[in-house]
Amino acid sequence: xxxxxxxxxxxxxxxxxxxxxxxxxxxxxxxxxxxxxxxxxxxxxxxxxxxxxxxxxxxxxxxxxxxxxxxxxxxxxxxxxxxxxxxxxxxxxxxxxxxxxxxxxxxxxxxxxxxxxxxxxxxxxxxxxxxxxxxxxxxxxxxxxxxxxxxxxxxxxxxxxxxxxxxxxxxxxxxxxxxxxxxxxxxxxxxxxxxxxxxxxxxxxxxxxxxxxxxxxxxxxxxxxxxxxxxxxxxxxxxxxxxxxxxxxxxxxxxxxxxxxxxxxxxxxxxxxxxxxxxxxxxxxxxxxxxxxxxxxxxxxxxxx
Numbered sequence: 001x002x003x004x005x006x007x008x009x010x011x012x013x014x015x016x017x018x019x020x021x022x023x024x025x026x027x028x029x030x031x032x033x034x035x036x037x038x039x040x041x042x043x044x045x046x047x048x049x050x051x052x053x054x055x056x057x058x059x060x061x062x063x064x065x066x067x068x069x070x071x072x073x074x075x076x077x078x079x080x081x082x083x084x085x086x087x088x089x090x091x092x093x094x095x096x097x098x099x100x101x102x103x104x105x106x107x108x109x110x111x112x113x114x115x116x117x118x119x120x121x122x123x124x125x126x127x128x129x130x131x132x133x134x135x136x137x138x139x140x141x142x143x144x145x146x147x148x149x150x151x152x153x154x155x156x157x158x159x160x161x162x163x164x165x166x167x168x169x170x171x172x173x174x175x176x177x178x179x180x181x182x183x184x185x186x187x188x189x190x191x192x193x194x195x196x197x198x199x200x201x202x203x204x205x206x207x208x209x210x211x212x213x214x215x216x217x218x219x220x221x222x223x224x225x226x227x228x229x230x231x232x233x234x235x236x237x238x239x240x241x242x243x244x245x246x247x248x249x250x251x252x253x254x255x256x257x258x259x260x261x262x263x264x265x266x267x268x269x270x271x272x273x274x275x276x277x278x279x280x281x282x283x284x285x286x287x288x289x290x291x292x293x294x295x296x297x298x299x300x301x302x303x304x305x
Contacts, residue, residue, distance in 0.1 A: 001149045003063045004048070004270065005097070007137070007166070008041030008156030008182075009127065010068040010081060011110045015259065020117040031116065036299065037084035038110055040156045040182060042066060043263035043300060044270070045093055046085050047290070050304040051271040059274055065094045067140055069129045070107065073100040077107045086301060097140045101129050112259060119255045134165040141166070145173045154270065155198075157183045160190030167197045182266060183207070200273065202266055208232070231265065231291075233284045242281055244288045257298045264303065265291035 015034040022028040045066055052059050071078045078100065085093055108127035115121070144151055153170060155163050167179050180200035183191040186207050195201045233242045246253070268287030272278055278286070294303055 001061065001063060002274075003065060003144065003149055003151045004154070004274075005065040005067055005144070005151060006041035006045050006154045006156075007067040007132075007163075008039060009108055009158060010037065010039040010042045010066070010070060011125070011127075012036075012077060012081065012107045013038035013110045013112055013259070015112045015114055015121075017114045017116060019115075021113065021115045021120065021122065034298075037081050038260070039068070039108075040263050040266070041068065041154070042081075042085070043260040044154075044267040046300045047264050047267035047294075047303055048270055049085065049093055050300075051267065054304050055271070055275075059271070062274065063094060064092070065097055067097050067099075067132075067137070069099045069101060069132050071100070071104045071129065072102050075105045077105060081107060097143070099132050099136055104129055114257075114259070119258055121259055131159060131162070134162055134169070137162075137166045138169050141170055141173055150176065152178045152180070152270070152274075154180045154266075155182070155194075157181050157188075157191055157194050160188060160194045164190060164194050164197060167194070171197075180270070202269070204262070231284060231288050233280060235280060239280075242284050244281075244284045246288055246292045253292065253296060255295050258295050260300060261291045261295050264294040264300065 013034075013036050015036070016030040017032040017034075018028055018030050020028075045064055049064055052062055052064070070081060082095055106128060108125070108129055111124045111126075113122045151174060153167075155167065157163055163181070167181070170177050170179060178200070179198045180202065181194055181198040182202040182204075183195055184204040184206065185191070195203075231244055231246075233244075234240075265287045268290040269283060272283030272286050275283070290303065294300065297303075
C-alpha cells in the first residue's frame with residue numbers, strides 16, 4: 001500500500017465578495033458571504049481524493065492522510081471541518097493522525113475579501129491553536145515507519161524551522177520516503193534551506209517575479225520570467241524547463257473563484273507524479289488545466305467527472 005500524507009494548517013474560511021476592494025476606514029456592502037473549510041493542504045486533499053477515485057485502480061489504492069492541528073475532537077467546528085471533505089466511498093481521507101487540541105473549540109480562521117472588479121482576494125488569518133511541534137510530528141512519523149509502506153510526504157512551508165526538523169527526521173526513520181514542500185513567501189526565513197531538503201518543490205509565483213532572489217537553478221537560462229497566468233517546471237539536474245500557460249486555446253476564461261487555484265494545481269501535480277506513464281509535459285498540462293477549471297467554478301466539489 002502507498003500513502004500520501006499532507007501536513008499543513010486547516011482553516012475555516014469566511015469569504016466576503018465585494019464589488020471592489022474597500023478603501024481604508026470606509027464602509028462597503030458585500031454581495032455574498034460564504035463559510036467553508038480552507039487551508040492549502042486540506043484543499044489539495046479534497047481535489048486529490050476526487051482524482052484518485054476516478055483514476056486507474058492502482059492509483060485508487062493510494063491512501064490519503066491529513067496531518068493538521070484541529071480543535072477538540074468533540075468540538076462542533078471539528079465535525080464541520082471533517083464532514084466538509086465529502087470524499088467518495090472509493091477514496092477516503094484518514095484524519096487519525098491529526099493533532100486534536102483538547103479544550104480548544106475554535107479552528108484557525110481566514111477572512112477573505114474577494115473583489116468582483118479585479119478577481120483578487122485579500123486574506124487575513126487568525127490562528128489561536130498551538131502549532132504542531134517537531135516532537136508531535138516524530139510520533140506520527142514513527143507510526144508510519146512501523147507500517148513499512150511507501151509514503152509521499154507533502155509539507156506546507158508555513159513554519160520553516162519546524163518543518164525542516166520534520167523533514168530531517170523523516171530522512172532518518174523513513175529514508176525511502178519522497179518529500180515535497182510548498183514554499184510561498186520568498187522573504188520568509190528558512191524556506192531556501194527547507195526547499196533544499198525536499199525531492200519536489202512547489203514555488204509560488206512570487207519566486208519567479210523580478211527582483212526576487214530565486215533558488216539556485218530556478219529559471220537560470222531556462223526561459224523568461226513567467227508572465228500572466230501560467231506555470232513552469234524544472235527537473236534537476238540537467239532537465240529541460242517546461243512552461244505551460246493557463247489558456248492554450250485563447251478562449252476567454254470566466255473567472256468565478258480563484259481561492260484555492262494553487263491548491264488545485266498542486267493536487268493535479270501530485271496526481272500526475274504518481275502516474276508513471278505520463279511525461280513531464282503531460283503532468284504539468286494536466287495540473288494547469290485542472291486549476292483553470294477550478295477558477296471557473298465555486299469551491300472544489302465536482303472538479304473531476
